[in-house]
Amino acid sequence: MASINNLSIPFFIFVSLFPIVNLLLLSPLLTAASSIISDGLKIDLFPEILRDEAVARLYQLGKVSDADGYLERTFLSPASVRAGTLIRTWMEDAGLTTWVDGLGNVHGRIQPPNASKKTLLIGSHLDTVVDAGMFDGALGIITAISAIKVLNVTGRLKHLRHPVEVIAFSDEEGVRFQSTFLGSAAIAGVLPVATLQIPDKSGLTVQNVLKENLIETTEENLNLLKYEPESVLGYIEVTVKGSQGHAGTVPMSMRQDPMVAAAELIVTFTVDIRTIDDTGREAIIYELSNQMHSICDRRSVSCLMERKHDADAVKCDSELNSQLKSAAYSAVKRMTGEDIGDVPVLMSGAGHDAMAMSHLTNVGMLFVRCRGGISHSPEEHVLDDDVWVAGLAIQAFLETNL
Ligand SMILES: [Zn+2]
Numbered sequence: 001m002a003s004i005n006n007l008s009i010p011f012f013i014f015v016s017l018f019p020i021v022n023l024l025l026l027s028p029l030l031t032a033a034s035s036i037i038s039d040g041l042k043i044d045l046f047p048e049i050l051r052d053e054a055v056a057r058l059y060q061l062g063k064v065s066d067a068d069g070y071l072e073r074t075f076l077s078p079a080s081v082r083a084g085t086l087i088r089t090w091m092e093d094a095g096l097t098t099w100v101d102g103l104g105n106v107h108g109r110i111q112p113p114n115a116s117k118k119t120l121l122i123g124s125h126l127d128t129v130v131d132a133g134m135f136d137g138a139l140g141i142i143t144a145i146s147a148i149k150v151l152n153v154t155g156r157l158k159h160l161r162h163p164v165e166v167i168a169f170s171d172e173e174g175v176r177f178q179s180t181f182l183g184s185a186a187i188a189g190v191l192p193v194a195t196l197q198i199p200d201k202s203g204l205t206v207q208n209v210l211k212e213n214l215i216e217t218t219e220e221n222l223n224l225l226k227y228e229p230e231s232v233l234g235y236i237e238v239t240v241k242g243s244q245g246h247a248g249t250v251p252m253s254m255r256q257d258p259m260v261a262a263a264e265l266i267v268t269f270t271v272d273i274r275t276i277d278d279t280g281r282e283a284i285i286y287e288l289s290n291q292m293h294s295i296c297d298r299r300s301v302s303c304l305m306e307r308k309h310d311a312d313a314v315k316c317d318s319e320l321n322s323q324l325k326s327a328a329y330s331a332v333k334r335m336t337g338e339d340i341g342d343v344p345v346l347m348s349g350a351g352h353d354a355m356a357m358s359h360l361t362n363v364g365m366l367f368v369r370c371r372g373g374i375s376h377s378p379e380e381h382v383l384d385d386d387v388w389v390a391g392l393a394i395q396a397f398l399e400t401n402l
Contacts, residue, residue, distance in 0.1 A: 045334060046150045050391035054146045055384045057090060061142070062134025070378065071132040074176035076104045076209045083126050087141060087168045094145045095152035096166065102217040102225050103186040104170035104210065110148065112160045118233035119163040120402060121361070122394070123353055125172030125183070133240075133380020135370060140238040141168045143387060147394035160402045162233050172353050176200045176209075184353035188360040189226030193219040227360055234320055234364065235357040236397070238390055240375050240382060241346070241367040270308070274349035277313045314355050320364030321345065327397035328366065331389045334396075366393060 064086065065071045066079040073080045084106045088098045091108030098108045106126065109119075124140025144166045151157040167187070174180030177198045185191035196207040196219060210217045217225075271288065275281040289305055296303035325343040332340050346367065354363040368390045371381040 045388075045392065046395075047388060049149050049153070050143075050146050050395070051384055051388035054142050054387050054391055057142050058134055058138055058382075058387065061086060061138045067130075070130075071128055071134060072130045072175075073126065073128045073132075074173075075127055075171040075182060075206070076213050077176070080104075080127055080170065081213060084168065084170075087126060087145075090142070090145050091166060094149035095157050096145075096148065100215070101187075102210070102215055102221065103183050103191075104213065104215060105183040105187065106168040106170075107165055108145070108148075108167075109163060109165040110157055110160070111163045112158045114159075115161055115163050117163075117231060119165050119231060120233045120398075121165050121167055121227075121235040121357070122237070123167035123169055123184070123235065123357075124237055124239060125169040125353060127169075127171050127173050127175065129173050129175060129376045131378060133370075133375055133377055135240050135380050135382045136375050137169075137172060137239070139240055139368060139382060139387065139390065141166065143238050143391045144394055146391040147398060150391070150395050151398060156399065160398065162402045164398065164402065169353050172351075177206055180351055181353060181356040182206065184356035185359075186222065186225040187227055188356045188358075189223065190356060190359045191222065191225075193222055196222065229360055232361040234317065234362040235354060235360070236320060236324065236364045236366065236394075237352055237354045237357075238366045238368065238394065239352060240370040240380065241348075241373065275313070276347045277315075281313070311351075311355070314358045314363065316354075316364050317362035320362055323397060323401050324364050324366050324393070327393045327400065328389075330396045330400075331392035334392060335385070335389055366390065366397075 061083055062071060064073065064079050064083045066073060066077045073083055084100065084104070087106050088100075088108070091098045091106070094108070096108030096110055098106065100106055122140075122144040124144075125137040126141060128137060148157065148164065148166065151160070167183075169181075169183035171177075171182035172180060172184065174182070177195075177200055179195060179198055182191065182195065185195075196210075196217065197205050199205050200209070204212075207217060273281055273284050273288070275284060285307075292303055292305060325345070328343045329340060332338065348365065348367070352365065354365055357363050368382055368386050371383075372379070374380055
């Protein structure tokens with residue numbers, strides 16, 4: 001048994017709060033139904049766009065990788081650039097005007113003729129972790145495009161009361177530069193200019209990599225990427241519920257965490273605390289440090305605690321929350337004919353682009369269940385019908401609120 005002395009406890013504290021909507025699907029779904037009769041009206045559920053094409057695109061994008069045999073797309077890597085090009089063609093197919101911005105984010109926008117100035121942003125990320133699953137990030141981009149395509153083919157897109165912009169963010173995972181949210185932070189105006197000089201493993205900086213892709217972004221023009229808060233209605237993000245057994249998403253009781261065992265043997269360790277709000281986090285930290293000190297006192301060892309990182313909880317906008325809840329409710333109702341009652345609202349411990357975007361505007365999140373809650377892994381899996389209902393929910397959200 002190792003003796004414990006000079007106990008140093010760096011705290012890694014990362015807290016995010018997302019009351020999120022879990023698309024709780026009741027099976028069996030009416031998978032074969034392309035339309036249902038409701039109040040005598042035929043309502044088309046567009047399975048060929050919202051399910052079949054969306055799922056095919058998820059698989060197609062899931063093959064766009066820098067690695068052989070597994071999925072890896074990091075910030076502006078060759079595969080990321082190919083993925084961006086593919087996403088652009090899908091955006092254009094849905095009736096959106098596209099461009100790539102100074103940080104490699106891919107945008108697709110519809111500017112209806114009589115729309116007000118405030119734009120609804122819908123986004124997720126096109127980069128992946130190493131050996132990723134094919135849904136994280138991609139699902140949010142693809143379902144948003146599919147929902148807009150439905151509005152386009154039914155002629156409703158040009159009658160929306162607000163412009164809508166889908167953004168495929170260039171970096172959320174932070175794999176290449178060990179700095180997350182490069183894309184969304186630039187749009188939110190919270191990306192420090194010094195980020196441009198961060199090098200990757202090969203010594204290329206963010207700025208070098210942009211330049212390689214013919215994107216001239218400098219410290220002087222970085223702030224041009226920032227959206228003005230007055231021009232934005234809100235930001236919504238669709239993502240998978242779950243993550244690779246990391247602290248953000250899996251409770252301790254459900255993890256097989258070697259760190260827990262190791263913590264009994266080692267003298268320096270990190271504690272990652274994620275709670276629903278900042279007050280709760282402070283309370284836990286206070287209690288934890290009290291207990292640490294009392295254990296160390298009892299064992300007659302010294303104890304040093306250090307807070308390495310703090311991130312404030314981000315609260316989703318209550319209005320967007322209730323609009324997304326209604327949209328999820330009606331999507332499930334339309335598909336299954338069943339009344340699911342109250343749509344669950346969840347907290348997310350994981351990081352999302354919505355955290356960066358919360359500096360710009362109100363944010364809301366829509367979560368889609370994935371098998372076993374596993375994400376950031378090739379095991380990640382979302383049912384075809386859940387992809388479909390996610391698309392229907394975004395469509396319902398846009399039709400009702402825009
Ligand atoms: Zn992720």
